[in-house]
Amino acid sequence: MPQSPVLLQTIGLLPSLERRLAETYTIHRLPAAGPEREAFLAARGAEFDGIVTSANSGADAALIAALPKARVISSFGVGLDKLDVQAARARGIPVGYTPDVLNDCVADMAFGLLLSIARRLPEGDRFVRAGRWSAPGATAFPLGFQVSHGKLGIVGLGRIGRTIARRASGFDMDVRYHSRNAVDGAEWRYEPKLLELARWADFLVVITAGGAGTRHLIDAAVLDALGPKGFLVNVARGTVVDEAALVQALREKRIGGAGLDVYEHEPQVPAELLALDNVVLAPHIASSTVQTREAMGQRVLDNLAAFFAGEPLPSAA
Known part of the structure; x- marks a missing residue:
């Protein structure tokens, strides 16, 4: 043989x-x-x-x-x-x-993180488990941010980006995207300037490729453009986001919150992120379904x- x-x-x-x-x-x-x-x-x-x-x-x-x-x-x-x-x-x-084969699961995860941070689901879970909801004289749980009819900016309109955009139709969201070039045949509006997309968006989902060409593409300027009522979701690569700038923006509440599945130095997650309530953290599990x-x-x-x-x-x- x-x-x-x-x-x-x-x-x-x-x-x-x-x-x-x-x-x-x-x-x-x-x-x-x-x-x-x-x-x-x-x-x-x-x-x-x-x-x-x-x-x-x-x-x-x-x-x-x-x-x-x-x-x-x-x-x-x-x-x-x-x-x-x-x-x-x-x-x-x-x-x-x-x-x-993983487009659907990563898109699902992006929306899971988006819903979790906008509607404060992990924070609400901790609130209930700690007995704060039922405690005498309990304060009301803080308001969340409505996802449906929101403005969704997608950074990177590849296979998964397009799947995320299609998911958004179920929430009646307005979708725009940024990439190096406009995508032929895309039904969503192209925004050639990332800062302008961030200024416009309620939710900025990052699903671009990693590597040297996109390192720290999401920097302090982009986060400031997103603003205190905007939310960042990263299901791409941790290196695409300037993690130190993100920590500072979250700590100072210069953005509304973040949902992260990836980090710059996995599996290490900065202690500063772990201490914040306005960020949802997942252990790089976007494609982790059977x-x-x-x-x-x-x-x-x-x-x-x-x-x-x-x-x-x-x-x-």
């Missing part, structure tokens, strides 16, 4: 995905960063036909260079900021990832199967 392709797995994946990978391929795990990894790559780097990774782990130019026989990369996730696609292309290595993760795992397998069958990858970066 011909030998099965040998793949280097850079990070732990879904157990179901790992089992299915092991049924078809010979899998080796990459050791943690440090001397052990360097020794492993020096001794065995030439053995591998491909890389299985994730958006959180990626594959940098050094790792790709350490695998001279690698012919394919299949990544679990849509983020490419930790995956050196240019280095892979220079070697003629196709890169597979898992777009589309259905979506299984679909993402299947796409990882489909990309690999197509490559080794000599066919185009279903989802190539």
